[in-house]
Amino acid sequence: MTSMTGGCLCGAKRFTAEVADDAKPYLCHCRMCQRASGNVSLAMLNVRQADVRWDGEPDWYRSSPIAERPFCATCGTTLGFRFLEGSEMMDLTVAAFDDPSGFRPFSHFGAESIHRAWLNTEGLPEQRTDTYKALQDRWDKAGAAPPKL
Template structure:
């Protein structure tokens, strides 16, 4: 996929962005934090370099959802917009539902498979990763606990 610009934002329009997508690969995150942050059984997310996102109205408000990450959202309407690690990672995630054209991306994998809620999202044969099998996330948790 060539770089493609997608726009998105919150339900009320107070927070808008433009994002340069280098690929169209998105994923479901089934972890408990994503379930609680979205109020759903999983969060549909797109990993993207921070440098590829431009906030065109204002930046989202952010909530520290754990010792290792924060979530961007609109304080006017409550729309979940981002997942971002606290440690200055060059990458972040945008919520697929906040894209103006969610069909611009495709599902390629599942994360947080240990919290997958049976019966709501069928197993589709795509790669599944458990949180404890992600070395970089476990290292962040170990550092936060130290």
């Protein structure tokens, strides 16, 4: 087990999760995750609920009769998913971890809703945010710096 931290964009909702060394992150393509995140898939990591400690209890949205989703009502960050009853497990969104770089997708879930054109984007043009002058000018004008990796 490895202790890992994460949280929302504004920092109001933070967590520490004990992550199994053999954890198997996955991409969820189900329509519920697509709608909840506003994206074509949601990278998730399944963890034991008892292994997640919240610093700033998240807000919870009952997204269906069988499940609810933690999020931050201040900044809107989607933080995960859990069933209402009968499971010791829950999912945390991979991108909510402070350092998600070590995670690699293991599988796809909700395959009936996969948008295949978005699966393999290798070879598309790439633009770094730190070399995009118009964006850097906006950060400079605001007297701030963009978030670091």
